[in-house]
Amino acid sequence: MTCTRLVSFMALFLLLFVLITSISAQTPIYMYNFCNSTQKSLSTSYQSNVNNLLLWFNSDSATGKESNHTTLGNNDDAVYGSYDCRGDIADQFCRFCINSAINEISQRCPNGVSAVIWYDICIIRYSNQNYFGKVVVTPSWNITGSNSVKDSTEIGKAVDLMRSLMRKMTEANQSWATSELNWSDTEKRYGLVQCSGDLNNDGCTECLETLFDKIHLCCGTKVTWALVAPSCGIRFDDQLFYQLTENTGSSSPVPNPAKNEGASKSKTLIITLSSVLVAVALVCFCVFVRLRKGGLIFKNIPNAIHDHVQRDDSLDGDLPIIPLTVIHQSTNYFSESSKLGEGGFGPVYKGTLPDGTEIAVKRLAEASNQGLEEFKNEVIFIAKLQHRNLVKLLGCCIEENEKILVYEYMPNSSLDFHLFNEEKHKQLDWKLQLSIVNGIARGLQYLHEDSRLRVIHRDLKASNVLLDSEMNPKISDFGLARKFESGRIETKTKRVVGTYGYMAPEYAMVGVFSVKSDVYSFGVLILEIIYGKRNGEFFLSDHRQSLLLHTWRLWCEGKCLEKIHPIHKESYIESEVMKCIHIGLLCVQEDAADRPTMSTVVVMLGSDTITLPNPKPPAFSVTRVSDEEGTTSKSSKDNYVNEVPITIVSPR
Structure with a gap:
């Protein structure tokens, strides 16, 4: 097809398109909904009344009334419902919006005792409580x-x-x-x-x-x-957004036939002009195509712009996008009373979604130590990872310069909150400690061997293990995680990131990391769970040794059980404790090749008959001698401890 024929064809096509667009310009846009749902099935009669109410919405809106409400049923099965359209919207668009809202609310609130759904130009709502004539301002x-x-x-x-x-x-x-x-x-x-x-x-x-x-x-x-x-x-x-009518501001605008005729002529003129402009634009487009083929277009576009687009696109995928307005409502506009804590990523808030789901909202701080790359990393990795021992990422928000991650809420905070508080640690009986160790091990095994991606976490520590309502451990914070190519044993980086006390020596010193780096961190974590002491905190005590080296000395002297808190000696099984200490020491051996894989660790934890190899001395632990090392979260609500990951840059 020649360029001239293309212009003629497209001009005719776009003339029809303009006509259609004039009708569809007010296509309703879904904005927000709230469902007060129940886990139990609604009574047959109440569900029937809801269904009949939605049918009534559909039929009654055809009358073109601006606002309607009705009650169906009696007593406990009564349902109260209403619909409204924005006052400036014509009747046919009101009906279109109501019908769209009916279909949407049926899907979003299948078990709704009460529900409300907003589109940009209409709203429908129903409830088992009579709200007619009452001021209702929540949710907003x-x-x-x-x-x-x-x-x-x-x-x-x-x-x-x-x-x-x-x-x-x-x-x-x-x-x-x-x-x-x-x-x-x-x-x-x-x-x-x-x-x-x-x-x-x-x-x-x-x-x-x-x-x-x-x-x-x-x-x-x-x-x-x-x-x-x-x-x-x-x-x-600051822009005109409503439909102009004869009596703008009236709830019952009256059309003016003469004005409508003038408007019709104006519309015809606009359509004609639009068609001409479209034809001209297509001619320009043909020139554009020829120039592009000649290499005259796009050759000087900065790579940075292209990269930026790719970065934004990479945040897409299976992860739901949660509107900022929903996050504002769920966290009371990031109020201090909703704040759970502050980490390297930024502040974390507790919130509740409209369907009642409790969430933890991580908000990227403008001066975040973790930054945009780690934000992207978390989204890309955790959206593709699903395991009962990994925290679940529910969605993200990238809107108005905000970068937000939304997780399932962990009511029992993070593991460090329980481990390094003496009173809280007393509540962790041996059965629960062993369950936590096993859960973390299974989560790491999934990351290293069973997931779609082969992932190295690189920042496994007590504050990055969250506990759900039943104290099941869930590994969190994948901002520093890296995909590991199949067949590779190890890789090297010039930018070493992680947390003192948990970093494997080969990684901390020369930037070499592998799955065995996570194994080392897991070994540190086992010993911290058993003894209730932070690796770096133990260094500051009278021992002047890391927890790892001190445990090794006790192991050689046959005194490993002496340092366990007396209250736990009432509940533990000695052979199980010794096996966990043994596994912990195997995981922190200096040579990465000597450390077991996580699949082997899981087998060792689950077997009472397997013979474990003798551990070799642990590596010198990379710890930071600082009075701040032993501090824990300042808030009992804190799901994320106030601990900023340390960055060590090795020499080039």
Whole structure:
């Protein structure tokens, strides 16, 4: 096909496309939902009432009413439901949005006792509790634009303008209003306020005022924003976003036939002009293609830009993207009361997703020691790894300069919180200690041998082992992990990263790492679990030796059990403790080749008959003599200890 024919064909095609686009410009966009679900099956009658309510939404919205609510059923099986569309939206688009929301909420909330779902132009909600006429402001969500305000006083000015719009709306006894707002001599702003149709003026005012009070928490630094709750919503923008009507701001806009005719002519003119412009653009495109074939286009594009795009794309894949607004709601806008702790990556917060799932939210600090590369690393690795002894990454968020990882919440904090606190350590009986050792071993075996990727963790330590509600261990923090190519025994790096006391000597000294580097760290961890002492902390004691060397001396003297806390001697089985100490010493031997693989470790832990080889002396432990080494988490809630990984750069 010649370029001229291509232009003619595409011009005709795009003429039709423009016509279709004018209809689909208001295609509803899913924004957010909240489900109050139950693990139990809903009663047949209540589920039937919910289904009938959704059918009622579908049929009643066809009447074009702006707001509707109804009750189906009686007593305990009654369901209360309503739908609303944004006031400026035409009836046919309202129906389209309601139908989309019905389908979506059926999939997202199959066992919902109550539910609410928002699209950009409509909302449907139902509950087993009568909410009609009541102000409901939770859950709420927000979106913000990318541009920041120039002056901190702008948010106050914006709220004042929106309050003025609210007053005009309620004085006119309307449920919604839009307005062009004078911002300065040269700038305009545009606003929309709306309340659900079941609220009276007082309830509407109360709902909107509640949202106004939240703006400074969520949106005060941005030029444009929207804040929405079940009973009301507000939007403030520097661009016109609502549909202009004869009576913009009225809840019942009346069309003007003469104006519609003029609008129709204008639309025809726009379509014609668009077609011409498209044809011109296609001619330019043909020239562009020829130039590109001649090598005149793209040859000077900086590699950095291309690399940047690839980096962003690499964060995609199987991992769900969680909107920032959902994370804001779940953590109460990263409030101090939600904060669990602070690590090298950045602060960590506890949150609750709309479906009730408790989460731990790791937020990359701007001056993070871990940084963007480690953030990417964590996403890429852990999204592809699934094992009962690895922490589960639920999703991530890359929005508005935020880089956030969302994990399953571990209510029993990290292992170091229990190990290195004497009172907490007393609660770890031998059966539980052995269970934790076995769980960590199985997790490492999966990483090294059984996963889709062959992964070396490189930062295994007590603070990177989390404990779930049943005290099952889960290895976390894959920011320093590396994929290990099949067939390779070891590799070398110029940038050595990890934590003092846990790094294998060959890695710490010359940058050589392998699966045996993780085995060494595991050996340190076994001995810390048994003795309840941190390797570096033990160095600072009167022994002036690392825990490893001191354990080796006790092993040679046959006194390994003497240093175990007396309270544990009531519960442990001596042969099992000695076997674990033996395995720990095998794992920390100086020569990496002498250390067992993790699959061998798992077999040794599970066997009572296997004969273990005699351990050789451990390597000199790389520890840091510092009074800070022995400190633990400052907060009892802390899932992540305040421990920053140490970076050692070896000579080039």
